[in-house]
Amino acid sequence: MIYCLICILFWTRDLSDVSSGSRVYQGQGSASTRLGGSVTLPCLSAESGVVIWVWYKQVPGQQLQPVVSSFYTDVKHGEGIEERRKAQFTVDKSDTSFNLTINKVEASDEGLYHCGIFWFSQFYFGDGVFLYINGEENLFLLQHYLLDPASEGHNVTLNCTVVSGGCAGEHSVYWFRHGTPGSHPGIIYAHGDRSAGCEKNPEAGSSTQSCVYHLPKRNLSTTDAGTYYCAAAACGQITIGNGTKLEISSVHNADMLVYTVAALGFITIITIMVVVVLLWRKCCHTGKETFLVS
Incomplete structure (x- = not known):
């Protein structure tokens, strides 16, 4: 019942009503643990008396997966959480916090976790925290969705988060664009400063780092429309992100x-x-x- 209500509220809202900002704070951008260990992901809100709290998990190339939610005092796990694992996902809830603890961590728990609140007819989400497994030499790329089409003549910045675990170090990052159907993607930009925007996990002994790369697009035209992919070479592998679809709303079409x-x-x-x-x-x-x- 609770997820029916949350889904109705979330999906019937215009996407412009989904925001990220200072109302939700998730602490550090990454967290780590070993297989079988435990980890707590914090979620704090500047508002007190929040009625609806949610935790979502994002895996590159997949849709957001509901993990757990709270409606007043009613707490419910997402449908994708196996029955045997529901006791391993617990929350500590107060008027201003909704902390998620994962016990007996499995490899499938790795991913980006988003915490959100429903406040005055609008959803607010934190920046997300990436949970990675110690000892796993993995490379993850996360590209953020654009909520609204960009207007012709305006500017937009595409973001790509690269999280490398177990083999932190230099890596090469490239941007590809796939435009019209039948066309082949081509490299449009390569990042030269590979350490820019990187931060290492503060935990002792951790070799994992998270880097954010930006692709600015200026004075947009309809020819800039398409799906932009971020690719990274590190850890002896090449990984491609899930892509960010850039749609351009023409001024002429708006006038028409x-x-x-x-x-x-x-x-x-x-x-x-x-x-x-x-x-x-x-x-x-x-x-x-x-x-x-x-």
């Missing part, structure tokens, strides 16, 4: 939409006026006939 709506509105008004006049004439004609008969 305004003109079309205005024309339809004008036609509707004229139609109503004609109907009113016809009804008025019919009533007057009927009234005259009644007067003559009497």
Whole structure:
């Protein structure tokens, strides 16, 4: 029942009503543990008395997976959580926090965890925390979705987070774009400063680091539309992200939409006026006939 309510609230909202910002704080951008260990992912809110809290997990190339949620005092696990593992996902809830603890961690628990709240008819999410498994030489790429189409002539920045575990060090990062159907992706940008925007996990003995790379797009045109992929070479492997779809809303199309709506509105008004006049004439004609008969 709780997930039905949350899904209705989340998916019936316009995407512009989904925000990330200072209302939700998740601490460090990454956390680590060993297989079979335990880890607590913090989630704090600047608001007190939040009714709905949620935790989602994101794995590269897959959709967001609900982990656990709370509606008032009712706590429920996501449908994707196996029955045997529900006791391993616990939450510590207060007026301003909703901390998630994962016990007996498995390899499948690795991924990016987002905490969110529903506050005054709007969802707010934290920046996310990446959970990685110590001793696993893995490379993960996470690309963030664009909530709204970009306007022609405006600027936009695409982001790619590279998380490397067990083999932290230099890596090469490239951007590809796949445009029109049938076209082949080509390298459009390669990052030269490979240490920019990187931070190591603060835990002692950890060799995992998280790096954020940006691809700025200026003065957008319709030819910039397409899916942009981030690729990284490290840990003896090449990994490609899930892609960020960039849609461009044309100014011409927007003007045409305004003109079309205005024309339809004008036609509707004229139609109503004609109907009113016809009804008025019919009533007057009927009234005259009644007067003559009497």
